[in-house]
Amino acid sequence: MARVVLAMSGGVDSSVAAHLLLEQGHDVVGVFMRHGEKSPAACDLEPASAKTLLPIIGQGGAGRLDHKQGCCTASDAEDARRVADRLAIPFYAIDLQAEFGRIIDYFADEYARGRTPNPCVQCNNWIKFGKLFDYADAVGAQYVATGHYARLRAGEDGAELLRGVDAGKDQSYVLFGIDRGLLPRMLLPVGGFEKPAIRRMAAAVGLNVATKKDSQEICFVTSGRYDALVKHRRPEGAEAGELVSTSGEVLGRHAGVAGFTVGQRKGLGVALGERQFVVRIEPQSNRVVLGSRDELMRSELTAARCNWLVDTPIGEPLKGLAQIRYNAPPAGAVVTRLEGDRLQAVFDQPQFGVAPGQAVVCYGGDRVLGGGWIE
Numbered sequence: 001m002a003r004v005v006l007a008m009s010g011g012v013d014s015s016v017a018a019h020l021l022l023e024q025g026h027d028v029v030g031v032f033m034r035h036g037e038k039s040p041a042a043c044d045l046e047p048a049s050a051k052t053l054l055p056i057i058g059q060g061g062a063g064r065l066d067h068k069q070g071c072c073t074a075s076d077a078e079d080a081r082r083v084a085d086r087l088a089i090p091f092y093a094i095d096l097q098a099e100f101g102r103i104i105d106y107f108a109d110e111y112a113r114g115r116t117p118n119p120c121v122q123c124n125n126w127i128k129f130g131k132l133f134d135y136a137d138a139v140g141a142q143y144v145a146t147g148h149y150a151r152l153r154a155g156e157d158g159a160e161l162l163r164g165v166d167a168g169k170d171q172s173y174v175l176f177g178i179d180r181g182l183l184p185r186m187l188l189p190v191g192g193f194e195k196p197a198i199r200r201m202a203a204a205v206g207l208n209v210a211t212k213k214d215s216q217e218i219c220f221v222t223s224g225r226y227d228a229l230v231k232h233r234r235p236e237g238a239e240a241g242e243l244v245s246t247s248g249e250v251l252g253r254h255a256g257v258a259g260f261t262v263g264q265r266k267g268l269g270v271a272l273g274e275r276q277f278v279v280r281i282e283p284q285s286n287r288v289v290l291g292s293r294d295e296l297m298r299s300e301l302t303a304a305r306c307n308w309l310v311d312t313p314i315g316e317p318l319k320g321l322a323q324i325r326y327n328a329p330p331a332g333a334v335v336t337r338l339e340g341d342r343l344q345a346v347f348d349q350p351q352f353g354v355a356p357g358q359a360v361v362c363y364g365g366d367r368v369l370g371g372g373w374i375e
Contacts, residue, residue, distance in 0.1 A: 003027040003141040004187060007128050008083065008091070010076030012209045013147030013190050015083040016198045019205050020189040021145060022087060029139060030084045030091040032077055033127065035100035035220055079209050086207060094135065099127050104220050104233070111226075111258040112234035114281030115357025118174070118326070119218060125177040133182060145187035149195075150175055150368075152188055159183035161309055161368040166194040173326050176361040176371035177307045230258040241286030243270055246279060246295055257281050260288050263296060263353030277353075297350035303360050303372030304342050310369045312337045321363040322347065324354055324374065335362045335369075343372050 004021050008014045008030040021028045077093065084091035103119050103126065110117035132144045149164030150172040161183060164170040178186070190198055202210035221229055231238035238256035245251055252270035254260070259267070264278040268290065279291035301324070312318065314337050321330035322345045332348035345360055354374060361371035 001025050001027055002143060003029065003136075003139070004143040004145050005029050005031055005132055005136040005139065005141045006145045007132060007147075008032050008080040009147070009215075010079035010083075010209065010212075011147065011215060012199060012202050012207070012212050013149070015080075015147075015207050015209050016202050017145055017147040017189040018083065018087050018089060019201065019207070021187065022089070024189075026143075028087075028089045029141060030080065030089050031132065031135065032080045032091070032093045033096050033100075033132075034077075034093055035096060079212065082208050086205075096127060096131060099131055100220060102126065104229075107218075107220075107226075108230045108233040108258075110357045111230045111261075112236055112283070113357075114257050114260075114283040116261040116355040117357055118359050119220075120174045120326075121177055121359050124174055129175075129178045129182055129186065133185070136185075143185050143187045144182075145189060147190050148172075148175060148188050149191050150188050151191040152183060152186060157311060159186075162191075163363070163366040163368075164188075164191040169195050172368050173323055173359070173361045176309070176359060176368055178309075180307075180309050183309070227256075227259045231256060234258065239286055241288065243268070243288050243290055246289055246291040251290060254288050257283050257286060257288060262355035293352065296353055298347075298354040299350045300344065300346040301354050301360060302338075302342060302344050302375050304340075304375050306337070306341045306343050306370060306372035308337070308370035310364075310367075312370065314339060318362070318364075318369070320365075320369060323361045323363065324351060325358055330363055333362075341372070342375075343370075 004026045006014065006018055006021060006028055008018065018028055018030060081091055103122050106122055107117045107119045128146055129144060136144050148171040149166055149169040151162040151164060153160050153162060161172060161175060163172045199210055218226060238258060240253055240255055241257065242250050243252040243254050251272065254269055260278050260281055262278055262281065265275060268276060268278070275293065276290040277293060277296050278288060279295050280289040282289065316336070318335045320333065320335055322333035322335060323330040331351055333345045336344045338344055345362070356374050358374050359371050360374050362369040
């Protein structure tokens, strides 16, 4: 039996992950991560008993009891606590306001620079498989687990990260940035199941989240308006500028580059008689460039700040698949690792909406090979 720190979000996936880990004989410690952004109601985690809620670990040190700090949502926190009670596992709430602040700053900075951020990837890199490992070490846990739909297996060159069995829910894309050395200490219990089976399992063991809807929102955008958050934190992203065509013709005005992303079609603020998309964002000139779908197609890309989960020689072309967005289908490509933690991907067929700031993740079949941030 090994001790496992499990990130519990209050959703059905991490809740069933707790059940599966217990079935496997593990000593499970549930953790809810509070980001400190204000939510509609205060997060009340009063314990049903001293064993179901352990003291919150705050920036000021261990043992601080604080039941009224904002969190992802109050109902999520309560759902996670109830699942922990039901499964009789200890449950901690961890104050990660400073760490989430770093993610929010990254999010706002990228939009202000005309790039498209991916905070979920950074959350996995910096917090779920970053700070949680520090916490696991502090409580003597061998593993960190989450409810992600991805799989791990032992390979000849070490642990391998794979797509989840449920193709429609696969989340391996958002895990590409994990430190390769941490893979042997990760557990992904739900990755071998399809979503309907997870819901049936939750109902069978009496978990109150069995029919809970999946979250579709960014957890720290509590108002539902990401552009309002960006404009509040980075006012420079709210400076008005020109909407122009790819030929340079002025088509109209916009209220700030923070409200746009490459590939966007709706909410452009101008009617041109034919479908137009955001082709490019130029924060230096404060211009948003619009064009046709064909003008958005790209045959290749380069990416920086790469992370590799396989041994990949620099300069050696690798035939595989490249995925440019979380919800994009993987595309055939030749990927080459470059000097300076960079890569180049040349696609078999041109791809729509390659957005600077998003991640490109490379696969060999179902295995995640690595990836980087599109430049």
